Amino acid sequence: MHNITKPLQLNKQRSDLARALVTVGWFPVRCDPFNLERWKVGQCRLRDSASKATDAHYSGKPRQRWSLKRTCCRVKDCVPIGNSSEMAAMLLKEVCIEVRRKLQCANVYLTFDKNFSECQSAVKIILKSNEITIKYDGQTAVISLLTFFSIDQRSISSLVIEGNNVSFRVILANETGSLDLLFDDDEPEEYKIINAPKDDIKVTMKKDQLYQLKCSNCENTLLNERKCFSRVLELPSEFIGMSEWFCHKHDHVEHDLTPKADDVFFGLYFIVINFTNICNVIDRDQFIYCKRCLKFLGEKVYRDKAVKIWNDSTCLDDNGTSQQLFAGNDAECIHNIINKILTENLLTSKLYSMQFVKILFEATFPNRKRNFLMLNILERNLEILANFHVNNGEEISLESKKSLKVLFKAENSADQPLVTFWKNDFNVQNVTVSHKMFTEFVRLLQSNAKLVPEIYRYNNGFMLSYFFLQSCEQ
Secondary structure, eight states: OOOOOSOOOOHHHHHHHHHHOOOSSOOOSSOOTTOGGGSOEEEEOOOOTTOOOOOOOOOSSOOOOOOOSSOOEEEOSOOOSSSOTTSOOOOEEEEEEEEETTTTEEEEEEEESSOHHHHTOOEEEEEETTEEEEEETTEEEEEEOTTTOOBOTTOOEEEEEETTEEEEEEEBOSOOOSGGGGSOTTSOGGGOOTTOOSSOOOOSOOTTSEEEEEETTTOOBOBSSOEEOSEEEEOOOTTSOGGGSSSSOOSSOOOOOOOOTTEEEEOSSEEEEEGGGBOSEEEETTEEEETTTOOEEEEEETTTTEEEEEGGGEEEEETTEEEOSSOSOHHHHHHHHHHHHHHHHSOSHHHHTOSOEEEEEEEEOTTSOEEEEEEEEEEEEEEEEEESSOOTTSOBOOEEEEEEEEEEEEESOTTSHHHHHHHHOTTEEEEEOOHHHHHHHHHHHHHHHTTSOHHHHEETTEEEEEEEOSSSOO
């Protein structure tokens, strides 16, 4: 008999012990049988390798008591298979409900922390007029709908259980909520721009004040000296053609918006400064990097006479106080850009009749490669009831959100045929953003896509997702 009190070191010993482990209804889950360092082993008896006693092979399934002539063992602190009360319980993570009041239906999406194939748990769904009860793996979750609508208790359909997702559809009964009062009757709900920014996208710089521009990473100064700008002006919209900048026709227009030495122009979360004001930078193929830390700052524009600097790459020093060039985090910036596009391009009744809105986001990364995000907005004002931080054991309350429902696809090359097609499509809005904003936007879309079961998630290479229009956590 061998008393094992520490991990075995020899391969032969590990192999012998793996063949000799016999449990009483207990087996390790998701463990390599030959990686015994991960097992907490108590008193064991090693099988004599020369013995011809029957081997006990690991199968990953519950077993009854084994009796061997020369071998028996007891393994402590293992995880049981099946629905044992000591096994870590499956938890409900997120609830997302698409409400379609005109169609009198709602699509319910539930996300759990484990796959149903792993825990072998059944799901029971009970509909009541003002709540949905989910029973699974010995747990019960109650989703309250009292303040939003009531449902037909016999209307469940399109039930799909796949991976760690459960989805189904219910029919709305007589509604009791007051969400309809949020919208006027004289304008279609789906065409309204909700949660639009109170003000336009404005830079925090003021004219006739001394500023210093610094790298946001190492705080290296980027201006020759503290500068006082006499003009701080917004550039014309990127979403309106130059022919629409004037009230009458101009036969010869010079498209030169180069700022003077004491000018600052700003656009969608970037500023444009005359290049003569810039110092402590490295120029590589018209792309500008911080000379101290090599952080990517922006690129040269207007025939190399000016430099375009992104909001998230720099900070503004106002008498020792550091602040952003523009207010808001990356998600809020994307939200404001999309609202600006919808506001400026969907104001006429003719454009209202367009079924989809397409936007092509472009970003240049520090390696000077351009990435593209093709965004097809399917629904502009979808009502979502959601709880992304479910407290298991308590009644689940929902929060009403407004969302864009989108199809998206990211590409890392301009040579892709679909990218070329989108760039040449007159109906596609082209927007340039910083690489950090681009990365965060793709991350949010990929994360929110997990709310949708995989069977509904993909469509011709595009992925279905949501972008929530509140400035809260996505």
